Amino acid sequence: MLKIREKLQQTEVWKSIFRHNYQDTNRNRALQIVDNVFLHLHPVRIPRHATNIGYTWGMGGITFLLFIVLTVTGVILMFYYRPAAEYAYEDMKYLMNDVAFGPLIRNMHRWSAHAMVITVMLHMFRVFLTGSYKAPRQFNWVVGVLLLVLTLLLSFTGYLLPWDQLAIWAVTVGTNMARATPFLGHQGPFGPQLGMRIDNDVRFVLLGGTQVGPPTLLRFYVGHCIFLPLIASIFMAVHFWRIRKDGGISGPVSNDRE
């Protein structure tokens, strides 16, 4: 067996895939991070407190993990779901009753979504309490706030898609606020004076109608599956990049620079 493995490791194919061996040396440990497209997001070395869950709570990382879970389960759900009012609810029933592992996938999607909102909040709470938004990380905090807003919008747009009573009424309550937008809503301060009506104000644009209906479903679907995840991914890339560029994970100033 050992011989076969040695032979295998000498082949061109093996060498082309794995750039270094697995001996436990500091050089290999560094290469393990630098040579790997997924791991090279990390620095090679970090202060020990960055691995201490008591300090970081791990909430940022868990949020990213949940985003990946949501992407995978979300894509699977898209195979079974049509965003049209006459099909959407039937597809949900089909998914929950007849599709193999359908309920598991949908449950994972919904519970991850709820969990992600919680972990984002807790991540923000931790970053605040450790003062990690202070110089030089001010801008990354701003990006983080945008990601929090995007997370809430992703969750909110997804809330409508089951097209059941819970969905449309929760979204109705939420979007009714838009009517009251100052200047831009037909019930908002100075809205009527500026010519806002129920069929041309900002809520109308949001819903594609005067109430939550089939056009809203399509709008929220496209926003939920394409537009918002895309924007969130871009901001996430910036967020992670800036952690590195702003000096890595926050810590007491003495070891900030090295």
Added chain:
Amino acid sequence: MNHVWELVRKPDNIPIVALLVFVIVYTWWAFHKALKNDRQGYLDEARLSEKIQVWPNLVRVEFLASLFVMVILVFWSFLIDAPLEEAANPTLTPNPSKAPWYFLGLQEMLVYFDPWIAGVVMPSLIIVGLMAIPYIDINEKGNGYYTFKERKFSIITFCVGFLILWVSLINLGTFWRGPGWYLFFPWEEWDTHRVVALTNVDLSEVFGIHTRRADYSLNPAAIVFGSAVILGYYSLIGAYWLKKRNSDLIKKLGFLRYNIVAFLFLTMTALPIKMILRIGFNIKYILVTPWFNI
């Protein structure tokens, strides 16, 4: 007590229960660490500052955390089904109609403010205010470690905003609000026929100035009174500045930053003030104008 159990085990409410538990545990934990750092005169974080290899030290933690989260998630998803109610019916409004749980704080604000404030202005100010934090907090201390004594004002303000005005209002909206958005104890059965006679008055009426005249047109005196109260409230910004303008902190903040901090702070505290006025004294509006009410 059955009703508590019913509320808590509703599939969509489980995350909120989890949120409450998490928030309490993490707040306790963070303050435990902060007070420890403050007390002992050195930082625990600084003691853990030697550099270590990411592989395997950090990657191992990430892997184990991922495994842990995935196991919980799979078990949770096997055990509890996501809710699917009857098909959407625009003609049948459920009572109560609740927004998704993370917006319940905003929905709760609707009791105290008109929708343009509770649903548009306040959320916008929350987002803008959060983004402004790094630029208006000029305290250089407390960067990258847990502490309380070095940044008391910012930590207290944030904790009031997050723990009381955000998380506990979510709790209130989920477990304490029933049909008609009336207050119910969590262990109380929801009575869908409950009607509460609301005798809300405007603030000016407490002082004998009627909001509307006999012909139902607005009373200019009430508008003047209401405007004076609101301007008076925000003129605290200037009053405090006059009193403290020579202090180091205000000088370091500068004119613009001071005004932003003071405005955001007063706007945040306006919510609990309005809650007390509304719940304790049945005050509806401070100011009524033909275009908007506050």
